[in-house]
Amino acid sequence: MKVVHTPLHALHDGGMELHRGELVPCFEMPSRVDHILGALTRDGHAIQAPRDHDDAILERVHDPAYLAFLRGAWAEWRAEGREGFMLAGAFPARGLRRDIVPTGLHARLGYYSFDAGSPIVAGTWQAARAAAHCALTAADLVAAGERSAYALCRPPGHHAGRSTMGGYCFLNNAALAAQRLRDAGFARVAILDVDYHHGNGTQEIFWERGDVPFASIHGDPNTEYPFYLGHADERGAGAGEGCNHNFPLPRGTTWPEYEATLARALEALAAHAPDALVVSLGVDVFEGDPISQFKLAAGDFRPLGARTAALGLPTVLVQEGGYAVAEIGENVASVLATFA
Amino acid sequence: MKVVHTPLHALHDGGMELHRGELVPCFEMPSRVDHILGALTRDGHAIQAPRDHDDAILERVHDPAYLAFLRGAWAEWRAEGREGFMLAGAFPARGLRRDIVPTGLHARLGYYSFDAGSPIVAGTWQAARAAAHCALTAADLVAAGERSAYALCRPPGHHAGRSTMGGYCFLNNAALAAQRLRDAGFARVAILDVDYHHGNGTQEIFWERGDVPFASIHGDPNTEYPFYLGHADERGAGAGEGCNHNFPLPRGTTWPEYEATLARALEALAAHAPDALVVSLGVDVFEGDPISQFKLAAGDFRPLGARTAALGLPTVLVQEGGYAVAEIGENVASVLATFA
Numbered sequence: 001m002k003v004v005h006t007p008l009h010a011l012h013d014g015g016m017e018l019h020r021g022e023l024v025p026c027f028e029m030p031s032r033v034d035h036i037l038g039a040l041t042r043d044g045h046a047i048q049a050p051r052d053h054d055d056a057i058l059e060r061v062h063d064p065a066y067l068a069f070l071r072g073a074w075a076e077w078r079a080e081g082r083e084g085f086m087l088a089g090a091f092p093a094r095g096l097r098r099d100i101v102p103t104g105l106h107a108r109l110g111y112y113s114f115d116a117g118s119p120i121v122a123g124t125w126q127a128a129r130a131a132a133h134c135a136l137t138a139a140d141l142v143a144a145g146e147r148s149a150y151a152l153c154r155p156p157g158h159h160a161g162r163s164t165m166g167g168y169c170f171l172n173n174a175a176l177a178a179q180r181l182r183d184a185g186f187a188r189v190a191i192l193d194v195d196y197h198h199g200n201g202t203q204e205i206f207w208e209r210g211d212v213p214f215a216s217i218h219g220d221p222n223t224e225y226p227f228y229l230g231h232a233d234e235r236g237a238g239a240g241e242g243c244n245h246n247f248p249l250p251r252g253t254t255w256p257e258y259e260a261t262l263a264r265a266l267e268a269l270a271a272h273a274p275d276a277l278v279v280s281l282g283v284d285v286f287e288g289d290p291i292s293q294f295k296l297a298a299g300d301f302r303p304l305g306a307r308t309a310a311l312g313l314p315t316v317l318v319q320e321g322g323y324a325v326a327e328i329g330e331n332v333a334s335v336l337a338t339f340a
Numbered sequence: 341m342k343v344v345h346t347p348l349h350a351l352h353d354g355g356m357e358l359h360r361g362e363l364v365p366c367f368e369m370p371s372r373v374d375h376i377l378g379a380l381t382r383d384g385h386a387i388q389a390p391r392d393h394d395d396a397i398l399e400r401v402h403d404p405a406y407l408a409f410l411r412g413a414w415a416e417w418r419a420e421g422r423e424g425f426m427l428a429g430a431f432p433a434r435g436l437r438r439d440i441v442p443t444g445l446h447a448r449l450g451y452y453s454f455d456a457g458s459p460i461v462a463g464t465w466q467a468a469r470a471a472a473h474c475a476l477t478a479a480d481l482v483a484a485g486e487r488s489a490y491a492l493c494r495p496p497g498h499h500a501g502r503s504t505m506g507g508y509c510f511l512n513n514a515a516l517a518a519q520r521l522r523d524a525g526f527a528r529v530a531i532l533d534v535d536y537h538h539g540n541g542t543q544e545i546f547w548e549r550g551d552v553p554f555a556s557i558h559g560d561p562n563t564e565y566p567f568y569l570g571h572a573d574e575r576g577a578g579a580g581e582g583c584n585h586n587f588p589l590p591r592g593t594t595w596p597e598y599e600a601t602l603a604r605a606l607e608a609l610a611a612h613a614p615d616a617l618v619v620s621l622g623v624d625v626f627e628g629d630p631i632s633q634f635k636l637a638a639g640d641f642r643p644l645g646a647r648t649a650a651l652g653l654p655t656v657l658v659q660e661g662g663y664a665v666a667e668i669g670e671n672v673a674s675v676l677a678t679f680a
Contacts, residue, residue, distance in 0.1 A: 018358055018363075018429040020429070020446065021422070021426055022363075022424065023362075023363050082360060082361070086361055087358060088456075089360070089457055090455040090506070090566060090568075091431040091433040091455065091568075092433050093454035093504070094432055094438050094452075094503070094504050095454065095501040095541070096454055096567075096568035097569055097571075098568070102561060102563070102567050104567070106360070106563075107561070107562060107563060111434070111568070114432075114434065116358055116428075119361070161435040163434070164433070164434050200436065204435045222442045222447060223443060227430055227432070228450075229437055
């Protein structure tokens, strides 16, 4: 399978996240990519660099004002004489207004965020932009006739909404890939999100659209991040009514229940008769993941991939989470092997 | 003036706040009380302990489920084997649902919070409850005939909404005092909030009520905390339509402009013909405050108090912010002197 990768991801490094009352180095770290790249190279996948895309294409999915904020945030931070990393500390949550974009830097940082776990550092914009280009390039490859392609995106993307960052995500790579496939002529592009955490950003972006049905299998948001989206009663609205399919599962879920749920998710997507597929490929459903609570074994990733590949659709796989760094390469490689 | 104080406030100590990408000790610290108490003792004010009130009275202003959360949060945290302090990290902000109270501890912590700056420690509930009792006791004193009384509340309260904590605040002491005065027979209780930061919690609690008109003079939320409330166009709703008066002012505001604005705020409140007054007394409008940006001099607090006292209403003064610790006692004492 063609693999799209750029070392620019490593520019996003050095930030910390607020985790259970402590600032800790982000679980989402550059070495994740090294392990994936190692396993995919060993397996003989063809690695290629992303094609550069004009920033205007990002506006197909994201709010221009949000993009402008991301692009300039670090320079504003430095202009205030600050160093380290940017981390939002106050948010337009319950009881507060969401209808005014405030002018101050810290106010805007919180306005565009929903957690204190997604640090912006000097290279974040460049890395996020490069990750988006990986996803767009993989979509271009599939649009050009490849049966499948894999975008080794970092930072990940599925938590990023039209104008929100969070969960280590800034630009929604999977949403950009899906939109790219739509723009290339595919009539209906399904998105399957198998990351442990609900793909709240992707859901939000396509909530009112019927042309990009979305299904997500994830930890129950009652206890699992992102907490405030991902319930089964979220079905879409307007033209997207009935096109959103959430499958929250309890902590400790193992392969038999996961497999049955995956079958339901794939069936739900197939019912929309898609002609292309995007997979938000988080491998944090793995039992060894340090911040996730499903119990899939390494050997379960191959059938997970095989069931998905059996849809028989042109497919773009986009890397999302997975924080068991030593095993992440094998787990991703297992999925990709089933598409080859 | 009668001053209500309890040393129990000191149980709320040891937490840190996320401030500009760093965890730092809270600017809101126990020694603030020592300085205030020193100045007020010197000035001959009579210090008394709060009367204990049943927790049910807190439900006059706060959501019972929120109170249950605050009451049990630390025990839940410890039951997970955690130490240190609790600090929310993810929030139901833009793009996310606010209509479901999640079951998990960390999910609930974020659900009930709007910032990563209000740590819960072992003694937080006991201290917040004691601060509320100070405010209630001061209200009882005024209801019993005192012309004025001062509640030395810590933690402060005006950022706490019906079911939200933030800005160092857990229980809304000023709102509880106002409600107590209403329940004691005062027909219309005005609240004047002179803290540098908008009293978003108080505004929210009385937003749809005509019996507790609210006026706040504060830093422009475009750049100043709490960022997402406090604009001049917020006028109240329903029975409270026209009863909410916000006066955001720019950074660097000095006494002449402040005084003119205070006159407008007092005039707006007087138009509602209140028969009692609660003052949310933050003294972080002081030029030496480390996290605020107005430039009132120490000598401006006496006229600030005198203008307010000139309303001629039975008045409960409730301590809110003020982080120039060495000067906080003098500044509070200057205001209280004008009510004596």
